[in-house]
Structures are given as structure tokens and as C-alpha cells.
Amino acid sequence: MTKTISGFSKLSKSKKIDWIVNTYFSNKEAAKTILEQYWNNDKKLQQLHDEFIENTITNYYLPLGVAPNFLINGKPYTIPMAIEESSVVAAASKAAKFWFDRGGFKTKVISTTKIGQVHFMYHGDDFNKLQEFFNSVKPKLIEDTTSITKNMEARGGGILDIELRDKTQSINGYYQLHATFETLDAMGANFINSCLEQFAKTFKNEASNFNLFSVEEKHIEIVMSILSNYVPDCLVRAEVNCKVEDLTENDSVSPEEFATKFIQAVNIAEIEPYRAVTHNKGIMNGIDAVVLATGNDFRAIEAGVHAYASRNGSYSSLTHAKVENGVFTFWMEIPLALGTVGGLTGLHPLVKLALELLGKPSAKELMQIVAVAGLAQNFAALRSLTTTGIQEGHMKMHLMNILNQCNANDNEKSTLIEHFKTNTVTHSAVVEAIEKLRK
Numbered sequence: 001m002t003k004t005i006s007g008f009s010k011l012s013k014s015k016k017i018d019w020i021v022n023t024y025f026s027n028k029e030a031a032k033t034i035l036e037q038y039w040n041n042d043k044k045l046q047q048l049h050d051e052f053i054e055n056t057i058t059n060y061y062l063p064l065g066v067a068p069n070f071l072i073n074g075k076p077y078t079i080p081m082a083i084e085e086s087s088v089v090a091a092a093s094k095a096a097k098f099w100f101d102r103g104g105f106k107t108k109v110i111s112t113t114k115i116g117q118v119h120f121m122y123h124g125d126d127f128n129k130l131q132e133f134f135n136s137v138k139p140k141l142i143e144d145t146t147s148i149t150k151n152m153e154a155r156g157g158g159i160l161d162i163e164l165r166d167k168t169q170s171i172n173g174y175y176q177l178h179a180t181f182e183t184l185d186a187m188g189a190n191f192i193n194s195c196l197e198q199f200a201k202t203f204k205n206e207a208s209n210f211n212l213f214s215v216e217e218k219h220i221e222i223v224m225s226i227l228s229n230y231v232p233d234c235l236v237r238a239e240v241n242c243k244v245e246d247l248t249e250n251d252s253v254s255p256e257e258f259a260t261k262f263i264q265a266v267n268i269a270e271i272e273p274y275r276a277v278t279h280n281k282g283i284m285n286g287i288d289a290v291v292l293a294t295g296n297d298f299r300a301i302e303a304g305v306h307a308y309a310s311r312n313g314s315y316s317s318l319t320h321a322k323v324e325n326g327v328f329t330f331w332m333e334i335p336l337a338l339g340t341v342g343g344l345t346g347l348h349p350l351v352k353l354a355l356e357l358l359g360k361p362s363a364k365e366l367m368q369i370v371a372v373a374g375l376a377q378n379f380a381a382l383r384s385l386t387t388t389g390i391q392e393g394h395m396k397m398h399l400m401n402i403l404n405q406c407n408a409n410d411n412e413k414s415t416l417i418e419h420f421k422t423n424t425v426t427h428s429a430v431v432e433a434i435e436k437l438r439k
């Protein structure tokens with residue numbers, strides 16, 4: 001049977017499912033049952049989810065957890081986290097609790113500028129002439145976007161500037177309109193892209209009538225108009241600090257030794273890309289989970305953050321740590337273009353709930369919360385890595401997943417949870433213990 005189809009997008013949801021199960025599954029009924037099991041009984045709610053994307057066949061659940069006890073600039077928060085990986089929420093919660101008693105997290109939004117570019121080809125050899133044309137047309141570029149920018153300007157945002165950039169050193173004939181924007185509480189992708197497409201239209205039209213251009217020069221080719229997800233000027237800083245002597249909770253490691261090893265671990269991630277990638281993955285455990293829970297675009301955040309981590313030519317740690325005058329400081333500055341309006345934020349009921357849980361933050365406040373979740377996660381991971389090792393805590397949290405894989409019943413679960421309080425969790429140890437129990 002052929003495994004391709006034309007016109008799939010035009011089929012109804014049930015016809016799409018029929019084609020999928022008939023084409024790809026041996027047990028068609030079982031496949032259909034799983035897909036239908038995840039539908040919501042509330043038809044309106046299901047339709048809302050069906051319409052978020054295209055060719056929807058069912059819902060894909062991720063758990064929504066919460067990490068309480070975050071103190072950020074003196075304000076308490078419970079942070080929502082949507083994530084599939086065990087131990088992330090526990091780690092965030094543990095770090096929150098630890099820093100709650102040590103002054104909490106201090107954060108600051110450094111800047112909020114977003115970027116968009118019109119990429120174009122100009123076939124002339126006189127850059128000055130192109131610059132002259134750009135200077136003459138710049139007011140019109142802005143004027144022609146009035147209908148798009150009116151409301152954003154009324155709120156205090158809009159287009160900040162447009163520059164002409166010469167990129168011919170890299171590609172023959174390649175130039176850019178490099179524009180900066182303030183999009184306030186919106187992530188801004190649609191706003192920026194609409195402005196850019198209008199710039200491109202006006203720029204091309206005006207060039208065709210610019211008297212100083214030759215016939216060839218008049219023919220500007222627009223390649224594309226798109227925002228950039230690299231936003232090094234949409235930056236937030238999150239920090240924790242305390243006296244070194246306050247760093248520990250138990251006697252297993254001295255505070256000085258803890259601080260030294262912790263800083264060594266950060267220094268290694270600063271200079272060693274193999275470690276930096278894993279180190280930053282741990283930071284993104286926290287960041288992505290809050291970004292997802294608040295309905296933001298995690299691909300945009302991921303791309304922008306990793307580009308920032310490579311900004312000095314080598315992939316490096318996003319966090320830094322030091323001890324100065326007996327004070328331990330651990331901090332991070334990262335770019336986060338987030339929205340609390342637009343996109344899914346006003347549509348998905350759980351996203352609305354997550355934002356309400358956070359006290360309906362502005363985009364700037366959300367930047368600070370998300371950065372804190374990343375810093376907390378990294379603190380928890382580094383603390384485990386440099387003391388007990390990661391597996392102890394991680395596997396303790398992962399135990400339930402292994403028990404579920406083994407189809408453990410409630411009795412078996414409680415017996416084995418008790419057993420593994422004093423025994424090391426590994427996959428084989430759990431399987432062995434469950435087999436023993438069932439004999």
C-alpha cells in the first residue's frame with residue numbers, strides 16, 4: 001500500500017485518522033483508541049486545540065508542574081513548568097528553597113530591543129549612492145508603516161531605527177536594512193515581519209524611481225524580510241549571592257570547598273565547549289519549561305540563547321560565578337524575547353492559568369522569571385554534579401518512570417519507593433527488585 005497521499009490537508013480529522021491508522025498500523029483499532037483517548041471531552045476546548053496547528057489528530061500531553069518558593073527581587077513566586085524530564089521541577093524547587101533563605105534572586109532587565117532585517121541585492125558599485133538613496137527614503141519607510149505601528153506607538157513602542165548595512169565583503173551585491181524595534185509585551189514576530197515586508201515594498205518601489213540610479217541600480221532585488229531571533233540587546237540578568245559561609249546546608253562538604261568546586265565547574269564550562277553545551281542544556285531545562293508553560297516560542301528562545309552563548313567565537317557557559325570579599329556570586333545574562341500578549345498567550349487555557357499564577361506579568365517581568373528558572377536549574381545541577389553526582393537525585397526522581405515501565409502496581413510502587421530510599425536506583429536494580437518481589 002502506498003504511504004504517501006495528495007490532498008491530506010483537505011480531509012476531515014476523522015478521515016485523516018482513518019488514513020493514518022490504515023496505512024501505518026497493524027493494530028488499527030488500538031492506534032485509533034490511543035489517539036481518541038487524548039481528545040478532550042469538551043468539544044469546544046478540543047476544537048481550540050485542533051485549530052492551533054494544521055493536520056491535528058490528537059493532543060500531546062506534557063505534565064505541567066510547579067516550583068514553589070522562588071523569591072525574586074523580594075517577591076514570592078510559584079513558577080509553572082511544562083516538561084517531560086524527571087528531576088527538573090524538583091531541582092528548581094530545591095534551588096528556590098535554598099536561595100529563599102539567602103536573600104532570593106536579584107534580577108534586572110538590561111535592554112528590550114528586537115531586530116529585523118530586509119535582505120536585498122543591489123547591483124551597483126557605488127555604496128555612497130545607495131546610502132544617499134537610503135537616507136532620502138528612510139522617512140518614507142517609516143511613514144508607510146503607520147497603519148501597522150499606530151497602536152504599538154500609542155503604547156510606547158514601535159520602530160526604533162533603520163540602518164543600511166553593507167554586507168558585500170561576504171556576498172557580492174548583498175545589503176541589509178537592519179531595523180530595531182520595541183515591541184513591549186509582545187514577542188513581536190508578526191509585528192516586526194509586517195513592518196519589514198512594508199519596508200521592502202517601499203524600498204523597492206522608491207528605488208525604481210530614484211533619478212540618480214542607473215537602470216540596473218534601480219532594480220533592487222528583495223531576497224527576504226524577517227525578524228532575527230538573535231536578540232543580544234533584549235537582555236536580562238539574574239543573580240544570587242550570599243556569604244561563602246552561608247553556602248551549605250549540611251556537614252558533608254564545607255562551604256569553602258563547595259564554592260571552590262562550584263566555581264571550577266563553571267570555569268570549565270566557560271572554556272570547554274563539550275562541557276558548555278551540557279551545562280547550558282541544564283539551564284535550558286528551566287528556561288524551556290517556563291517558556292512552554294507560558295505559551296512562548298521555545299524554538300526562538302533556544303536559537304537566540306545558543307547564538308548568544310557563542311558570541312565570542314566559541315560556545316561557552318551562560319552562567320558565571322565568583323567569590324569576592326567572602327561573598328559568593330552566581331549570575332547569568334541572557335537574551336529572551338518573550339511575550340505575555342499575542343501568540344498562544346491569550347488562547348491556551350493552561351497558558352492563561354500559568355500567567356495568572358505568575359500574577360499576570362509584563363514581558364519584562366516574565367524575562368526575569370524565566371532567567372531565574374534557568375539560573376536555579378543550573379545551580380541545582382552544579383550542586384549535585386560537584387557533590388553527590390547527578391545520578392543520585394536524578395535517578396531518585398526517575399524511579400517512578402522505571403516502575404511504570406515495569407507496570408508496577410500501587411503496592412509494588414510503595415514497597416520499592418521505600419526500598420530505594422536506602423539503595424541506589426539504577427534501571428537494572430529496579431527491574432531486579434521488582435522481579436524479586438513478584439516471585
Ligand SMILES: CC(C)(COP(=O)([O-])OP(=O)([O-])OC[C@H]1O[C@@H](n2cnc3c(N)ncnc32)[C@H](O)[C@@H]1OP(=O)([O-])[O-])[C@@H](O)C(=O)NCCC(=O)NCCSC(=O)C[C@@](C)(O)CC(=O)[O-]
Nearest residue numbers: 087088090091093094097278279282380381384390393394
Ligand atoms: C533531585 C533533587 C532535587 C533531590 O534532592 P534531595 O536533597 O534528595 O531532595 P529532598 O527530598 O531532600 O527535598 C529537598 C527539596 O528538593 C525539592 N524536591 C525534592 N524532591 C522533590 C519532588 N519529588 N518533587 C518536588 N520537589 C522535590 C523540594 O523543594 C524539596 O523541599 P520540600 O518540598 O520537601 O520542602 C537534587 O538531587 C537535585 O537538585 N538534583 C539535580 C537534578 C537535575 O539537575 N536534574 C536535571 C536533569 S539532569 C540534566 O538534564 C542536566 C545536567 C545535569 O546534565 C546539566 C549539567 O550537566 O549541568
Ligand SMILES: NC(=O)C1=CN([C@@H]2O[C@H](COP(=O)(O)OP(=O)(O)OC[C@H]3O[C@@H](n4cnc5c(N)ncnc54)[C@H](O)[C@@H]3O)[C@@H](O)[C@H]2O)C=CC1
Nearest residue numbers: 183184185186187188189190191297300339341342343344
Ligand atoms: N522567527 C520567529 O520567531 C517567528 C515567530 N512567529 C510566531 O509569532 C508569534 C509571536 O508574534 P507576536 O507579534 O508577538 O504576536 P501576535 O501577532 O499575536 O501579536 C501581538 C500583538 O498584540 C498587540 N498588543 C496588545 N497589547 C500589547 C502590549 N501591551 N504590548 C505589545 N503588543 C500588544 C499588538 O498589536 C501586537 O502586535 C509567536 O506565535 C511565534 O511563534 C512567527 C513568525 C516567525
